Structure formats: structure tokens, C-alpha cells
Amino acid sequence: MSEPQVAPAAPQTPGFRMIRSLGAIAMLSGLLVVLVFQYTKPIIAENQRVAIEKAVFTVVPGASQRIDIMLGENGVTVSGEDEDEDAGEKVYAAFDDQGNLKGVALASGAQGYQDIVKLLYGYDPECACIRGIKILKMTETPGLGDKIAFDPAFLKNFEALDAGLNGAGDALAHPIVAVKAGKKQNAWEVDAISGATISSVAVAKALERSMQRMAPLIQRYKQELSRVGQ
Amino acid sequence: MATLPNREEKLSLDTFVRGLWEENPVFVMLLGMCPVLAVTNSTMNAIAMGLATTFVLVASSTLISILRSWIPRQVRIASYIVIIATFVTVVDYAIQAISLDLYNALGAFIQLIVANCVILGRAEAYASKQRLHTTLINSLGMGAGFTLALLSLGTVREVLGSGTLLGIQVMPENFEPWVVMILPPGGFFVLGAWLLLFAWLKQRRERRLLEQEGASNAG
């Protein structure tokens, strides 16, 4: 290995030495990163699986098994290593111990007060209604907007939120909307938290957006979905 | 590369302790403040961030110190950055593997450790010039000082802003938390308050030294 030059003025290092040093460091770094990545990949995947499962079982009461599904216009495909873009959107079909379909969990999001609110919700095809929600990520105002995550009165909105289809079966019969606190009259309305209207509206919007697109599909392919669990 | 080092330091306790108080990266050198303000809304986050940053600081400083004679001067900054980014990536995956909840709480700021001026600054000013063992000890001290700074904000903000410490309720039940403390302005205010306190202590000590000098001159 050549000795480094010691000189008072800026040494004229040949370009080759610079490239060689940078190249060596880049290779070393790359190697280290790849090693760590490979080692942690299975652990991280497991962590994520556990986290998703916990959330899915929260929003679909009575479920104990979960199968990832791609649901699209063309039907149901079990989610595997190769995800075909046209297969549709990822949903989590949840089954009980006997393999009966208890519901489908889906993710959605909408702009809240500060930033996007991401949530997971459970849809029961039998009653054509939403059974529960779980806020996955939000940056709403602590003490006000963040109540959407745990306020019992607010969460009660989602124990049997009507998401029935219209006659043609291609859209919701009634759009899911948020109404002012205490003004809820119909099963498809969400009672907003007083003082946290925007955050509550975000939740309703996220559900509405997702359901308009997915509820018809889930109903259409209900049989296939049930069969996956058998 | 290896220009003559400014002054090769001899290992001593001071090498470590300096980073805690005298040359505290946050309070004295005013470096690396972005994470100090951002992730200190709870004590747990502060500790995690401190440990992660210390790891990257120590690992990269040590490696740079080992390689210092082989890195040509012209590409030294680029090399330091690549090395630092590598260790940050390592920490990023490590935290994801350890606890997804913690990872989500710290968010982008784990990857932002790369842009933390403390690490690059120490690499340039110290690790590239000093020997391995002094660099190791010094960076440990700097990391500890940084973690101390994070803790000083994290504890205050969590106690006043949520009434809890490490998730355990410490304030009385009827305490109405000062929500502003866990919001962005709170970060600025608390850090400013700490700096105010240190400046005041420093001023008092200087005044006392002056008085003592005056007394000994007169006497």
C-alpha cells in the first residue's frame, strides 16, 4: 500500500487514488448494508406480520386467522411473492377457527388536520357494514384531534356503520359522512367529536373513499373470498 | 492523505468527559439540533434517538479514524458521508427489527441522523486526525453528551406535556397537561429555557471569579 504524501501544500493526488479509495469505501459500505439487510429482513417481516395481524383482529371481531388477498375487477387472488399490478388492491380476509369468513380488513387514508390519517377498518359482507376501525398513523393535535384513536364514544360509530350497496350494486346506497357531534340520525353517519371535526371528517372520508370502491367488489366476490378460508 | 495532525491527543478521562459538559454538542456547540427538538416529545423516544445517534457516531468515527491515512483529502467529505450513511442504514434496519412501534415513533429522524452535523463535524474535526483509542473514547463522550441533551428535553416535555415519565403517570391526576410542550413550539421553548439556564449559570460563575480576583488583588 503506497504511503500517503505528507506535504505543506495541497497534495496532487492522482485521480486514480481518489477513485480507488472511494470505490473501496463504497464496496465496504455496500457489503455491510447488504449483510445487515439480509439478517434483519426476516425479523422485520415477522414484526410487520404480527403488527398487521393485531390490527386486523381488532377491526374484525371474532377472527383468528388472516389471509392476504388481492381483490380487483377480475376477482380474488391470494397475495404471494409476485404482486401483479392489475390484481387490484390488497385486503386482509379474516376467518374464525372454522374457516368462516368473518370480515375483510382494508387500509385507507385521508387528509386530516395536520397530515394524512391512515387507518385500517373491518367490513362484514354479511351485514354490509363496517365493524371497527383502527388508526394506524396520524399526526393530529394531541388532546383534541388524536381522540379519534381512542375516544370510546367516537369508536362506537363504527360498531355497525352502514355500508350497504345501492340497487345496482356498484356503489354505496348512502355515502358515509361525518355529521356534527350529537346529530347522528342514520346508521351511515359518523358522529364527529366536538372540537375535533376535521380529524373526524378525515376518518369518514377515508372510509367513504375506500368503501365506494371496494364494497361492490367484496360483495361481488363474496363466495370466492369465503372459499379461500376453507 | 495524513497531514500532520494538529495535536495528537493523549487518552485521558477528559477525552470522555469533555463531550458531556464542556463541549456538549448541543448546548455548547449548538449542533445537531433538529432531532433534539423533533423526537423529544417523550423520554423513550429521546433515549432511543440518543442511543442510535451514539452508535452511528462511535461506529463511523472509529472507522474513519482507522482509515484516516488512506482517504485522500479531496474525497474525504464524500467518504465520510458514505460511511456515516452506511451505519445509519444499519441502525435503521436494526431498530425496525427490534421494535416497529419505536421505529414508527421516531419516523424519518432515524434516517436523518445522516444529516446530523455532530457526526460529520466530529469526523472532520477529530476522527480524521486522531488515533483510534482517543477517537473511540471521545465519540462515546460526545454521544453521551448528545443523549444527555436529548434526555433533558425529553423528560421536561413529557412530564409537562403528558403528565407522564416513560409512560408512567407522575403528575397528579387533576394536572391539566401543557399540550404545547409536546407540540413543535414546546420544543423550541424548552431548549431555549435550558440554554437560558446554562447562560445564567455561566454568567454567575464568571462574576464570582471576577469577585475573587478582585478580592485577591486587593488583599
Place this chain on the structure above:
Amino acid sequence: MQGESLGFIFLNAAVVNNFVLALFLGICPFLGVSAKKETAWNMGLATLFVMLVSSMSAYGINWLLGELDLMFLRLICYIAVIASAVQLVEMFVKKFSPSLFRSLGIFLPLITTNCAILGLALFQTAKEYDFIQSVVYALGAGAGFTLALMLMAGLREKLELAEVPSVSQGAAMSLMLAGLLSLAFMGFAGLGGSHG
């Protein structure tokens, strides 16, 4: 992200989630360069330019690494591109405006460690913005950064002439000011209205 209009993205980045006052990015230059309005303005513009270049490059890198399945190299690539972008801007400024180059001094290369730039790249990737959205996001972030810097500079210039307690001079006072600015900016939350 579907449903986000360009105007909203701009406002969000510039004001509602201002990079300095809400997201705590770019604090070092914020405190270091905001003493005088002119330096603040120049720094803001230089940062905006670097943000634009980095944003576009980050978009490209993200796509490329995705194709090659090398996602774990993303962070290293981002910071390398940012460092190069800063070098580029440095050469550019030195050539076309030597006086500007001198006035910015050491702060120009320090843009590399400005967490706002890396943060921009990381956030735009997380939000899965397309190319146009990313550019608008960068414009908004740079504008917001410059705005925060200018506000701070204006306040600090005034404070130079005021009588403040000696213990609070310097960083402590700047931080308190920043806190007040941050508090004020919180009032912008919800700007852009409901949409999408």
C-alpha cells in the same frame, strides 16, 4: 397520494407543515444564518435550488433502485446526490456571483447537512408523490424555509437594537422567537380546506 391538488401540496409544504417551524428540519442553518435579512434571503434561495435538484434526483433514484431491487441503498444514494447537488450549486454560484459566494461563505457547503433537504427527499418518497408533485413539494418546502428564515431575520435585526437580558442573548433568544413563530404557524393548520 391521490386527491392532493398541487396548490395544496405547495401550501402544505410552505406553511401548514413548514419544514423549520413544524417539522424541525433545517434548524442549524435557521439559527446560524438568520441574523441578517440579506444572508437569509440568499441562503433560502440556494437551499430552494438544491431542494429542487435533490427532489428530482431522488425521484429518479427511487425509481431506479426499485427496478433493480436495491432499496436498502436508497439512503446512501440520496445523501450522495445531495452532496453532489451542493457541489454543483457551489460552482454555479462561484462562477456567476462571486460576491454572493463570499457572503454565504461556509454556509454553502453546509447545506449538505441541512436535514431539510434529506427530509424532503425522504418525505416525498414516503408520500409516493409523482414527479410533478415532487417538484411542487420541493418548491413549497424551499419557499417555506426561506419564509421562516426571513421572518426570523427580520425579528432578530430588530432585537439587535432592543434591550434584552444578557443571559438570553444569542441562541436562547433565537429559540424563544422560533417557538413563538412556530406557535403562530400552527394557526395555519387546516389551510387548503377539505379536498380530495
